[in-house]
Amino acid sequence: xxxxxxxxxxxxxxxxxYEAIGRDSEFYKEVSxxxxxxxxxxxxxxxxxxxIHVWMYKTSPERAMxxxxxxxxxxGIHKALGDDQGLIEVNAGRTPRGYDFIYxxxxxxxxxxxxxxxxxxxxxxxxxxxxELQGYFCEIGTTGLREAFALNLAMTGGLARIEDGDGGRRIxxxxxxxxxxxxDRGNPMNLAERKAFDGLFPSHCLSQAREFVVAVTEDCFYKxxxxxxxxxxxxxxxxxxxxxxxxxxxxxxxxxxxKEFIAKIFREGAIxxxxxxxxxxxxxxxxxxxxxxxxxxxxxxAVKLAGNAGEAAVKAAGAVGGTATKVAGGIGEGAGRVLGExxxxxxxxxxxxxxxxxxxxxxxxxxxxxxxxxxxxxxxNKG
Numbered sequence: 001x002x003x004x005x006x007x008x009x010x011x012x013x014x015x016x017x018y019e020a021i022g023r024d025s026e027f028y029k030e031v032s033x034x035x036x037x038x039x040x041x042x043x044x045x046x047x048x049x050x051x052i053h054v055w056m057y058k059t060s061p062e063r064a065m066x067x068x069x070x071x072x073x074x075x076g077i078h079k080a081l082g083d084d085q086g087l088i089e090v091n092a093g094r095t096p097r098g099y100d101f102i103y104x105x106x107x108x109x110x111x112x113x114x115x116x117x118x119x120x121x122x123x124x125x126x127x128x129x130x131x132e133l134q135g136y137f138c139e140i141g142t143t144g145l146r147e148a149f150a151l152n153l154a155m156t157g158g159l160a161r162i163e164d165g166d167g168g169r170r171i172x173x174x175x176x177x178x179x180x181x182x183x184d185r186g187n188p189m190n191l192a193e194r195k196a197f198d199g200l201f202p203s204h205c206l207s208q209a210r211e212f213v214v215a216v217t218e219d220c221f222y223k224x225x226x227x228x229x230x231x232x233x234x235x236x237x238x239x240x241x242x243x244x245x246x247x248x249x250x251x252x253x254x255x256x257x258x259k260e261f262i263a264k265i266f267r268e269g270a271i272x273x274x275x276x277x278x279x280x281x282x283x284x285x286x287x288x289x290x291x292x293x294x295x296x297x298x299x300x301x302a303v304k305l306a307g308n309a310g311e312a313a314v315k316a317a318g319a320v321g322g323t324a325t326k327v328a329g330g331i332g333e334g335a336g337r338v339l340g341e342x343x344x345x346x347x348x349x350x351x352x353x354x355x356x357x358x359x360x361x362x363x364x365x366x367x368x369x370x371x372x373x374x375x376x377x378x379x380x381n382k383g
Contacts, residue, residue, distance in 0.1 A: 002280055005041050007058045008129050010099065013215045013280050015208075018043045018054070031055070049145075050205035051138045054120075054212065059132040064123040067100040068092050074179050077104060084109045085186045087177060088118065088193055088206070093217065097280065099126050101217050103133075105209055109187055115139040118209045124216065135212060137205035146201045150192035157262030160191065196270035199228075207272075214275065223274035 003012050003020065021028045021042040031053060032038050043054040065073055070090045077087050085108050092102035103122035110117065120135035151174070154160035160173040175190040177183040198207040202225060214220050223231075249257075264270065 003041070003043075005056050005058065005131055008125070008131060010125065010129060010131060011097075011280055011282050012124075012131075013219050013221075013278055014043065015045075015211050015215045015221060017047070018045045018052075045208070046140075047203035047208060049139060049141045049143075049201070049203045050208045051140045052135065052205070052208060052212075054133065054135040056131050056133040059123070059130050061128065061130060064125075064130050064132065065102045067102050067123070070102065073102065073104055077106060078177075078180065078183055078185070081106070081186045083186055084111070086175075086188045086190075087179070088189050089178060091213075095124070095217050096219050096277075097282065099124050099217075101125075103213060103217075105206075105213075107187070107189075107193070107206075113143075115143045116205065118206050120209050120212065122213070122216070133216070135209065137209045139205045146197055146204050146206075147190070147192040149200070150190075150194075150197055153262050153265065154191050157259045157266070159263070159266055191266055194266055194268075194270065195272055196265050196267075199225075199272040199274065210272070215278075218275075219278050219280050220275045221278055222272060223276065228274050 001014050001016070001018065001020075003014055004010065005012065021031075021044055023042075027044070028042055031042055032040075035055065037055075040055040040057040043052075043056075045052040045054075070092050073090050074087070077090070081087065085106060088105040088107055090102075090104045092100075094100055101122060101124040103120060103124075106119050106121075108117045108119065116139045118137040120133070120137065122131075122133040122135075124131050124133060151160065151171070154174065155162075160171050163170055163172045173191075175188040177188040193206055195210065198204070198210055199222075201207055202211075202222070211222060214222070
């Protein structure tokens with residue numbers, strides 16, 4: 001659907017399946033209380049493996065991240081990450097319709113639930129019309145399937161191996177910060193979090209976070225698994241197979257071919273397939289307002305966090321790849337709690353993170369987990 005965030009002239013494409021939550025609904029009030037803020041637009045979605053809350057509100061250039069300055073965001077996050085956190089990606093650019101954007105995705109690991117959360121923070125806008133967008137993508141259902149699958153492939157392909165060291169057993173080659181291979185704090189991004197696995201696990205919380213980013217920044221959707229499968233079956237039915245027979249290859253040759261194939265899956269450039277463009281009209285009826293979220297002034301644009309964290313405060317808590325830790329007998333040190341403002345400079349990020357972390361801890365995430373799914377009668381808007 002297409003939404004028109006309150007007090008802006010922006011039109012954003014949002015993946016199918018999201019529900020716009022009206023401000024008069026009990027669900028909105030419960031989320032507002034859990035986050036400690038008000039006056040935002042709220043979207044909700046639940047998949048088989050992800051519980052998702054996305055909230056957004058108009059902000060000022062002074063409170064937004066600097067468009068194009070990914071280096072400061074990366075540096076600031078590195079300084080603010082906790083022992084149970086890892087940086088997944090930071091990116092910036094311009095949308096097909098001329099909106100500037102910059103965003104980050106940070107993961108947090110919850111040892112108690114052995115699950116992973118991913119927190120998205122994005123600023124997107126044009127001129128003085130800038131939106132603060134934050135999303136909490138929490139893993140639910142059976143956890144760790146993505147990690148277990150990727151770990152098995154990585155070890156089969158020789159990309160990861162178990163080693164014994166002074167600190168016990170570890171998996172070499174499994175995790176590494178995407179921007180600094182020497183960064184060793186927290187729980188860095190692991191091989192299961194590569195983009196190529198998004199298509200294999202489309203309902204996973206990280207896949208959903210990236211799907212949201214692609215819709216908003218590229219005006220694109222992804223084909224469903226069934227659609228891709230049907231296309232593949234049609235292609236197979238219209239032509240002869242060009243694959244050479246493998247009956248004359250030795251076991252060693254086949255093993256080497258498997259390693260080469262696996263290496264292609266894990267390479268940096270491998271991405272999810274099936275993306276297609278969607279035309280988005282600039283002038284649309286505000287979908288969120290139609291759902292009972294009237295356009296008007298913010299009912300408390302100031303964020304109730306410590307100090308001046310304000311609109312740009314990042315409140316993430318959750319978990320990363322629990323079962324992978326169990327499967328490998330010692331993957332991760334956990335992943336974390338990036339509670340802070342990723343503002344214009346690394347110094348602002350660190351200061352705000354210190355202020356917020358002391359007061360909030362995991363309260364926001366725990367509260368969001370306890371909020372029941374919204375009732376349909378309050379969320380029946382379709383864009």
